[in-house]
Amino acid sequence: MTATIATPAAPASSSTDGRRGAGRPAGLAARLRTLPWGVLVASALLVLLLLVVAFPGLFASRGPLDADPLRVFLPPGHGGLLGTDQLGRDVWSRVVYGARYSVLIAVSATALGVLAGVLLGLLAGLGGRVTDEVTARGLDVVAAFPAILLAIVLVTIVGPGIPTVIVALAIASVPRYARIVRAETHVVRRSAYVEQSVTFGLRRTTLVARHVLPHAVVSVPILATIGLGTSILAASSLSFIGLGPKPPSPEWGAMLADGRNYLQNAWWISVFPGVAIVLVVLSVSVVGRWLQRRFEHREHA
Amino acid sequence: MSTATPAALTEPRTEPGADAAPAVVASVRGLRIAFPGPDGPVTAVHGLDLDVERGTCVAIVGESGSGKTVTARALAGLLPRTATWSADTFELAGRDVRGADEHAWRRLRGRTVGFVLQDALVSLDPLRTLGAEVGETLRTHRLVKGRRAVVERVHTLLGSVGIPEPELRARQHPHQLSGGLRQRGLIAAGLAGDPDLLVADEPTTALDVTVQAQILDLLALEKQRGATILLISHDLAVVARIADRVLVMRGGEVVEQSATDDVLRRPQHPYTRELLRAVPSAASKGLRLVDRAPLVRPEPERTSVVLAAEHLRKAYRVHGRGGATELVAADDVSLEIARGETLGIVGESGSGKTTVARIVLGLVEPDSGTVTLGGEPWTGVPEARRRHLRRDVQLIAQDPLGSFDPRYTVGRIVAESLDAVGIRGEERRRRVAEVLDQVRLGASFADRHPRTLSGGQRQRVSIARALAPHPRLLVADEPVSALDVSVQAGILDLLGELQAETGTSVLFISHDLGVVHHVADRVLVMTGGRVVEQGDVDDVFHRPQHEYTRTLLGALPAVSPLG
Numbered sequence: 001m002t003a004t005i006a007t008p009a010a011p012a013s014s015s016t017d018g019r020r021g022a023g024r025p026a027g028l029a030a031r032l033r034t035l036p037w038g039v040l041v042a043s044a045l046l047v048l049l050l051l052v053v054a055f056p057g058l059f060a061s062r063g064p065l066d067a068d069p070l071r072v073f074l075p076p077g078h079g080g081l082l083g084t085d086q087l088g089r090d091v092w093s094r095v096v097y098g099a100r101y102s103v104l105i106a107v108s109a110t111a112l113g114v115l116a117g118v119l120l121g122l123l124a125g126l127g128g129r130v131t132d133e134v135t136a137r138g139l140d141v142v143a144a145f146p147a148i149l150l151a152i153v154l155v156t157i158v159g160p161g162i163p164t165v166i167v168a169l170a171i172a173s174v175p176r177y178a179r180i181v182r183a184e185t186h187v188v189r190r191s192a193y194v195e196q197s198v199t200f201g202l203r204r205t206t207l208v209a210r211h212v213l214p215h216a217v218v219s220v221p222i223l224a225t226i227g228l229g230t231s232i233l234a235a236s237s238l239s240f241i242g243l244g245p246k247p248p249s250p251e252w253g254a255m256l257a258d259g260r261n262y263l264q265n266a267w268w269i270s271v272f273p274g275v276a277i278v279l280v281v282l283s284v285s286v287v288g289r290w291l292q293r294r295f296e297h298r299e300h301a
Numbered sequence: 302m303s304t305a306t307p308a309a310l311t312e313p314r315t316e317p318g319a320d321a322a323p324a325v326v327a328s329v330r331g332l333r334i335a336f337p338g339p340d341g342p343v344t345a346v347h348g349l350d351l352d353v354e355r356g357t358c359v360a361i362v363g364e365s366g367s368g369k370t371v372t373a374r375a376l377a378g379l380l381p382r383t384a385t386w387s388a389d390t391f392e393l394a395g396r397d398v399r400g401a402d403e404h405a406w407r408r409l410r411g412r413t414v415g416f417v418l419q420d421a422l423v424s425l426d427p428l429r430t431l432g433a434e435v436g437e438t439l440r441t442h443r444l445v446k447g448r449r450a451v452v453e454r455v456h457t458l459l460g461s462v463g464i465p466e467p468e469l470r471a472r473q474h475p476h477q478l479s480g481g482l483r484q485r486g487l488i489a490a491g492l493a494g495d496p497d498l499l500v501a502d503e504p505t506t507a508l509d510v511t512v513q514a515q516i517l518d519l520l521a522l523e524k525q526r527g528a529t530i531l532l533i534s535h536d537l538a539v540v541a542r543i544a545d546r547v548l549v550m551r552g553g554e555v556v557e558q559s560a561t562d563d564v565l566r567r568p569q570h571p572y573t574r575e576l577l578r579a580v581p582s583a584a585s586k587g588l589r590l591v592d593r594a595p596l597v598r599p600e601p602e603r604t605s606v607v608l609a610a611e612h613l614r615k616a617y618r619v620h621g622r623g624g625a626t627e628l629v630a631a632d633d634v635s636l637e638i639a640r641g642e643t644l645g646i647v648g649e650s651g652s653g654k655t656t657v658a659r660i661v662l663g664l665v666e667p668d669s670g671t672v673t674l675g676g677e678p679w680t681g682v683p684e685a686r687r688r689h690l691r692r693d694v695q696l697i698a699q700d701p702l703g704s705f706d707p708r709y710t711v712g713r714i715v716a717e718s719l720d721a722v723g724i725r726g727e728e729r730r731r732r733v734a735e736v737l738d739q740v741r742l743g744a745s746f747a748d749r750h751p752r753t754l755s756g757g758q759r760q761r762v763s764i765a766r767a768l769a770p771h772p773r774l775l776v777a778d779e780p781v782s783a784l785d786v787s788v789q790a791g792i793l794d795l796l797g798e799l800q801a802e803t804g805t806s807v808l809f810i811s812h813d814l815g816v817v818h819h820v821a822d823r824v825l826v827m828t829g830g831r832v833v834e835q836g837d838v839d840d841v842f843h844r845p846q847h848e849y850t851r852t853l854l855g856a857l858p859a860v861s862p863l864g
Binding site for chain 1: 664684690705717722
């Protein structure tokens, strides 16, 4: 009975909170309460991930490479939280320290991809017809190759390693950003306010920096957030097939590959890094999509 | 005029189209309409009374927010779901429709009430042919039996609203039709079910003057044929042509209601008088529109030419079905603007007037011909060589909001044109405050965001921005076309006063002959990219030489000037 009375009151109070939040900053707690629970959980996981990346020592007492030949293949609970692997290394410590690789690779690749994508998109959007066509078709060609294939080609040229993976993933993500920036630039450069600022006698670079760029890149941060998830997944895949960080680095994809030989006897060696990948990618996607929905909602309003 | 016959009100409707049909087609008493607002319901219409007699045309005139469109929609049962309404009497063709639900309304629409929507481009389904659209009422109400009969009836209807080659047009889609044909099509659709009442909401607003005249003639013809019309418009001159009675609405109330002639010649309510006074025309020349006080501008200095254009030509390549063709947007256009002069350009859509404006603004290079600004070359030179001249030619656009960077505040918008000429810091802040004062907004507006301003205030911001770098020439491209007539009056007065203060020249582009006659010293009449007539504005408008100018002037619906 109490529940039925309480339920109608809840949406009413949360809607007033929302309105207040839109007007002036309300209490953080009140704002958090308006978030969907999925987004809340995902954000909490991402905050945790950042802490793990910054201070892995706080979460794991053993080093990721500390082997112990006497404590091999211990199941979760008996030897450390998540068990030990074939060399007696603590799986939990390896997962914790491995977060660094995933985050480093994904963030660098995305940053590089965004930078190149925005520049190429602007070039295509502002350039003449020939520049535009050449750039746009070039982007189509890049987009036609899967990231894995690009990485394999790159690795055969320069050899495996973290920088190679970063560059490969960045190249693969360029079309995604360049295309949206190009399309937006096309719209903005024809807008009345850009035309109007031509009549002031502004220099072309000033004009682009002031009136074109800020409008052309509005959706890039959201795309980049979603792209982070994709990059983490792709980085793990590349490591899995041996193109990423060399063993014994505790990279999640590499651990997955390492453990699959022992899957029948010691499932925990590869399952836990896998769970870590899934949780992180899922969290990033949930938050990214939520940002996107909010942004689109604001655009329509 | 005839008076309402109260007996007819009580007569029930018998057969559609029978002789016993009531003489009053729509009878409304005490109509109230409200919408939910953030602080409780907002009343859009306060107790409106309305009678439309069979075979007459009643017009509702008002500015935006007057409640005229909401009233029209109520009569067709098309109020938004959120609206709440009540009425003491609400009868259509003798039937009380106060309790009508959506299902009942669906049977009334098309047969009892035909509705002609405002914008012909968006009101027609882009995926359906005109014939399908017009035939819809016939099929829905099963007024004509058989597919063949429907098609034939559609052709007859299209023919009767003056659409040439109805068989061909019926098979075409909206994008293949001109604005005038689309509006005729919508009227045909509204008339298809032979409704007791045809409600037309701003049927001519988006149309050129000559097309507007044709549509008004068509409505007048339909009235002669026996149609009953409720016309909604913001333009007194439009309704003057065909309405028998006029209701003037303001803020949801009817302030005046009587025969058209009385409203136009002997307006009783101050608001009606204010509206009539605000209409610019030949009679208002040299006067302020708001109060008809003299507005003296110094004579233009004919010997000092600010901008001269010679033999401008601009063609665009158009890719059509038969390959690329050339569309000549401007052909051999020459003009000269003296210091302190206002040069008007009039023309309909596609006449090339905007192309000429864009060439004058240095946004488009002409294919041939030259423009000089204060004796210096303005076209055919690299941007670097003319950039320092740009401050001299400033634009006031039709849609101010679109011409503002959406992220900017009023202060930043106005400051930007100063930036480019190297005025910065304290000096720039002072100039921004100064021009905001000049356009009667005040420096306090600098922190506001354009979205929070009204249409008139936005246009004032746009004028302030244009004035800021002390330009020699203002290019005003349809600067008042999107504004209500009383707001338009304020903007036109402001432009006149600023011109008197600063001595700047103005190139004023408009489709509205009355506005151009009011503001301009000289005028250019353009059609099909060519200048067909030019000269002193009084000469051209009172003694037109060219056929086209005469057609334009003849098409102009006029309110006889108020003494």
